[in-house]
Amino acid sequence: MAVTDAEREAMGRALELASRGPRGLNPQVGAVLLSPTGEILAEGWHRGSGTPHAEVDALSRLTPGQARGATAVVTLEPCDHTGRTGPCSLALIAAGVSRVVYALDDPGERSGGGAERLRAADIEVVSGVRADAVRALIGDWLTVQRLGRPHVTVKWAQSLDGRAAASDGTSRWITGPAARADVHRRRSASDAIVVGTGTILADDPSLTARDGDRLLSHQPTPVVIGARPTPPDAAVRRHPHAPLFYDTHDLGVVLADLRARGVQRVFVEGGPTLAAAFLTAGLADSVLVYIAPVLLGGDRLALTDIGVETIARAHRLTIDEWLPLGDDLLAVAHPSGLEEGD
Template identity: 60%
Template sequence: MTQSSVTDATLMRHALSLAAHGPLTGGNPRVGCVLVDATGTIVAEGWHRGAGTPHAEVDALSKLDAAKIPSAAGLTAVVTLEPCNHTGRTGPCSTALIAAGVVRVVYAVSDPGANSSGGADQLRDAGVEVEGGVLATEVEAFIHPWLTAVRRGRPWVTAKWASSLDGRAAAADGSSQWITGTAARQRVHEQRADSDAIIVGTGTVLADDPSLTARGDAGELMPHQPVPVVVGIRPVPPAAKLRSHPAGLIETHSRDLEQVLAGLFGRGIRRVFVEGGPGVASAFIAGGLVDEYLVYLAPTLIGGPATAIGDIGVGSIGEQRRLAITAIERLGDDILVVARASTSSTSEGF
């Protein structure tokens, strides 16, 4: 072994910082890789820039300075995810590392893909020393949504809503613009841009005719646009704004949410943003399909019947869906609460 476990962890942490340069969207994980010589010195580094581009290992190999390092022979590759063993838009990274002469590979997390896993075994069979699990907890947390989606075979689902402090999403007459302020609304646009798809119901489309684009401060379109997905039986009207969405439009013609999510996963969609009305949000929650909650709270009281979510299948306090708050963000006068399902679904209340 040419590097100590401490050095491996340090190098892995640097590879993780490289992975953060990659995009959240596009179906592929954010992966970073460093190539080091026998002294532990980094000689090249790379990261994955999105579907169809070189994977992190190949990107790092391409960055070798031939004048200083004639080849990768004898080098160690430290990569955040197990090198893939799959030919898609690009070739398998395990094969590329073997062909380059890399003698040792250190990775953090095993590839959960049914078609892409097995790279570690391929490397070992070729005589490459392989060590997995280095800094696994940190890397697991970093790509948790992608890992969860691939392991489960359905996208990571984020549900978002905005409400008053008393839990209302609209006034009694149905008016709802605007409960939150400009800073909170801009944060929502950023979160849309970090998603592969944005889901609403046909009721929202017919009532509000939303554009569902991700826009910047000046109203300009952001570089990445989530594809709008409409859940429900009724068709989207021919003149609806969604018909001219820059990312296209997916009409599911279905209310079966599990089927809808499976179909989206098959399209390469790994992160979806549920931004429909209370009906759609409640259906996702009731079905146990929400992985993360983004709840925007405005310092106002509205009252009336228009609650942010409706029936989610909780008949008694013992059935409450307990959440764990992972972040709280102040946005002007508003607050964003980020939460995920708690390890314990019930708890003694006050």
């Protein structure tokens, strides 16, 4: 079915509205209701878990019967399940909407299927409009739905000979200022930053995202994994967000709880043991290795045992990018077999 210029413009507006909603457990969704002549009747967006979905938010701004014959332009396929709110597909049908235009299918087993229900009610449905633009906004949420957990990036810095620290344990600074600034930018793009108790006790990191001494606008929630207690005066306890502590080595349990909290992107920066644990468990979707042109020798390896007993069992990576950062080099990679960007 052909899409009108008014509908394409409305999808752009719906995308703008969607971006106002919070990242989290639910997707960011925007909706615009158009009259049969293409004029905007109402707008809405999803403001977070437990609040009306975008379509219902828009419908609530109209009087009964005002949406009859209207077109609903929505960034995501209207849901078809009852959770904390009712199905948007039924709300649109009840309102008398005659046409629905949306960008992306809802991937949920329970929430998907709204388009099918709308068609069964003799409502015209068009999908795929400005899909790439909408995917750019909610791509992380879509990844969580596909993986069943947050996306995980594992990062470490190392010397050219694969060491994370000198023999006495000192590690500041292996890399230069350009590499460290890049790390802080990537921290800020994440929802949670994860370390082990060993890193907390050895380095007392603040786990903030900074530009020099200035805190960046978005701060990841600090997550500490391990049984050893974190000292009451640890720097992480002064983080803008209250730290989350997990007295477990079950990374699946940790990621499941983070997903339930609405975390979409996890940045693992917790030292050789924790990095190895995520890699061994197959829970690393992206790997960042900052390589400095220094030699340290000794036994302070950047990565501990990951279960590779023979070369045939090596963890093969696909390089996405080699990025020079001052004198250092960043390898951006993902496990072979995963699609780039997953």
